Amino acid sequence: MPTITDERASGAAPVTAAPAVRRRRRTPLAARLRRDWPLLAMTVPAAGLLVVFHYIPTLWNAIAFQDYNPYAGVGGSAWVGLGTFERMLSDPGFWDATVNTLALTGFQLVFFFPIPIALALLLNSVLSRRVRKVMQSVVYLPHFFSWVLVISFFEQMLGGAGLLAQEMRELGMEPLNIMNNPETFPLLVTAQSVWMDAGWGMIVFLAALSAINPSLYEAAASDGAGRRRRLWHVTLPGLRPVIVLLLILKLGNALSVGFEQFLIQRDAVGAGAAEVLDTYVYFQGVVVGDLSYGAAAGIFKGVVGLVLILVANRVAHALGEQGVYSKQ
């Protein structure tokens, strides 16, 4: 028993990771299974559900390699190898949409991702318990709005017939073109996303902040660390594992930047600005009933996401972070 504990303890410390590996190799699999079976047993129910309701149905994505006809079934449809992928990847429209999507993801990583964190820090610093509680329980409410409602709202405030435009007309000015401007579209959609989901995204960071040991602040303060230094040396390290985790997951989803939001505003700014991968696949696959195309695009997105997660995780490890999964 004590030896096992020792091993785990050393495995936990990144500095001693290498010896731990060597030692683990000597522990036979059977012994490790005997040691860890309660942990495995705890994981099995959830994993089992996913295997049944997710993985087995996911195998159906093999239709990406077929000219699939649902009524002939996977067994009865002709296999076309990589034909669908070739068609998809040689289509400039597909790459335009991919580039657009990545650009929007990049934009949102910079201008959306930090906001829930900042919001959590701001609200957490509010001293009045009442104000804090009220603020915390209202800022996430726009999350329950649908995209249609969010965009209608923006339209009625900032659109050509909206409050702002009417106000400007009354003052004899030419109204600003906010809702129909392809150039500023990334800004617009990010603003919409922030308004809708920043509060919701904040909740997880609130939980992370509550897990930081307050005595660390006290110790830092008594060492003479000011507000900014405490934020840098106590708060951020406390939040870092969660931030890195969410950042990596976000990267894994880099090719899904949204769907409805872009579909709705497509006509307003044109496909050149609003076409993202999901809308492109929708029109090329779903609308025309080409299920194989949809499956192929799904696989493409999954593989790209996987690569991004693996790379990002590697980078995180290099920076001494834990990432999504640990090194060993």
Added chain:
Amino acid sequence: MTTATIKRRHPERPVWEEEPSPVGKGLKGIALTGIALAVVFPMWVVLVTSLSPERVINESGGLVVIPGELSLRAYEQILSGGTVTRAVLVSTGVTLVGTVFSVVLSVLAAYGLSRRGSVLHRPLLFVFLLTFLFGPGLVPSYLMVTGLGLKDSYWALILPSAINAFNLVVLRAFFMAIPQELFDSARIDGAGEVRILTRIVLPLSKAVTAVVALFYAVGYWNAFFNAVLYIDDNSMSPLQVLLRGMVLQGTNPTGFAGPTPGTAVVAPNLAIKMAVVMLAVVPALLVFPFVQRHFTKGVITGAVKG
């Protein structure tokens, strides 16, 4: 820390924390007010519109900012449907059972994967992570659910969406942040995994567990697509399916089921839509305080010291 400042100190401010500068204080006030307005104003508009009769909505050309005449017609119309009571019960039941089920399984799995160096944890973690990246098709999922005899069963609303990989890895990240010494000392005391989980990990992870429970609960409460697919029996419909129907009232593309003459005044469609938004917001407002309770500071200190 002079005596002069102590007088003005906020009672909640920890003794070691210095007074903020007036500028910082002012900026914070402005930011908070701005954020509050950005959220409260639209909520206000949604509420007022949901309470407005058609005439007022027509005059404003859509969403109503300044309340005119008020009417409860939209809410009456939603709540008077004979099947609403039953649908609320269905949704509540599915949400409660589903949330408990999901949270228990997720916590177990997250804990099972959170121990550094445990056998097979990396491949298992990938089992969860990959669901994040590759999704199943509708037809095979349907075949699986019906094949298990779950069509027209409430379990069809729970099992297929019971595990969310995002929630699971978030839980795991929090579990892994718990100081290693706590585990070591527990193990030296001879505690098994279940005991460590329930006696050490969970008490230290109340906030994140509550947050994950909230995420699952909101997911179950607002889900409708699984019901569309797997529930054919209209008497088993959850609330969201019913509410969607009400929003669609009068949008029949063929117009053949349009209102008949002499029927009671129909609430305007926009008011119904907004009332439905309000009905989605209210349960969240009711539940959030229970989540928020766990956002208190100092849990870990207590545990370590104790």
Added chain:
Amino acid sequence: MKRPLTAAAVDRRGFLSLLGVGALATTSGGLLAACGSGGGGAGDQGMATQTDKLLQLMPTYKPVELIPPDIAGVGGAPNGYLSYPRNLVQAITETPGTSGKEISAMAPHWGTVPPALGGNAYYDAINTRLGVPVKFSLQDGVTYYEKLNTILGAKDVPEVLSIPSWNVAGLAHFSDAAEALFTDLTPHLQGDKALTYPMLANLPTKSWLECIWNGKLMAVPFPSDGFAWGFFYRKDIFTKLGAVPPTTAQELYDLGKAVTDPNAKRWAFGAITWEVERLFGSPGTQEGWRKNPDGTVVNKIETPEYAAAIEFMTKLFTDGLVHPEMMNSTGDAKQLFNSGEMLMTTDGFGGWEGALATEPAINPEFDMQPVLPYSHDGKATPIIRGGGKVVFYSFIRKDLSEDRVKEILRVMNWCGAPYGSQEAELIQFGVEGQHFTRGADGTPVKNDLGNTEVAAPYAGISGAPAIITPAKYFDKVQARVDWNNAAMPFMEKDPWEGIRLEIPSKVAALKQPTEDKINDIIRGRTPLSELESIKKEWLQKGGEEGREFYAKALSDNGR
């Protein structure tokens, strides 16, 4: 096909010949006559072999007219009734159900779902009359497409499945689904066999023609009135502003200029694209394909009419005559129209019905009227774009016993009883005293229970021919019938009518990117001169394949 067109084709601009009065009178009139009165019509040789074969599948048409119309629809347009009939007829005396075994049915639904079977007196009342309970599963109309895709792919369908025509268009390989999953109704309904089901024999032949898959009669239609959309204006506001409905494109533009006033929060136009294309005579059938008099098949994008329509539309948008909220897909056209923020918009006639039901109570002056058909220069013969002839298809599951299929058809027959029958009243309003009371003029008025329980599903699994009644049109019955009768002669002829087209996905996938680029022109994001290069790209990326496909469909069918 060439023969009946020639007379009309010579003296008019080429593109209109196909759509003009002459063409319609000879071809579709001939078709209707041929099926309608047992082959006594013009004997249209243009509809060659294959179509003849399709016509042979058709159920014998035998109209059931329980009450004579107050205003007759001309040329196949629906009849109008000005009052609710006093003496209702029992159209069907036999009890259709014999087995007592529950029939499972699924239908789309838009609105509050009524209480399910077991807690619904309306269902019970009808099921008692049917002699067999029908258990409906009513499904969200908006997500019905996903539901259908799933249950069809999983081959798990109820005994009766109602599918909206616009859903069928998007379901891949649907003819394979029909073959694999549904009963071939030809042996039950072909020719005089249909007379066993008199209410089904009462359905127009044009709607039955759309029920053919793989050369078999696969479904029972719920017939439409044959019109797609109308272009509506606010007559009350027009009167106040001293404006009159346009009769040429120039007038439409001038009108737009005159009534648009952003400071007063008033714009002329809402949904406009469809109307402008129609106005300039751009083809509207089959994704814009048409057959020229010389026999060639062209798409709208290649025609000068379309180019003219795009140029005109660009002016409307860049001059700010379209309501800004209509730029986004969230724009609620009905709301903006009802509130008077925009004065003209395209809508379905169902939209008119909805507005008539709710708006006058809020704004007594509210007056919504359709613009009568006109053409861009006021001289060319206008065209009216037709809609599909079927709203819903009802399919019967495969592998049911012969007796079961017959029982279900008898149930559909009962549900298809037309206006003026006790059956139709029961379906539409429920039981007198329980679900509705009668107004002074005999019109049923639903009470609270009626509003809760009565839903459309029974009407959805079969249907009577479309009619115009005060139940939907109030005092506007005359206006609607007048519009129909004015529009009917200009109905665009679809050369592919009755031919089941499953468009190659390469051609179908071309649609959205092309529309996006056209849209960029209309909104002023790219210059009008781009149209030429859009056309070239379209031709090169699949337009030619589309042409071959559509031309082949015609030649295969001898048209």
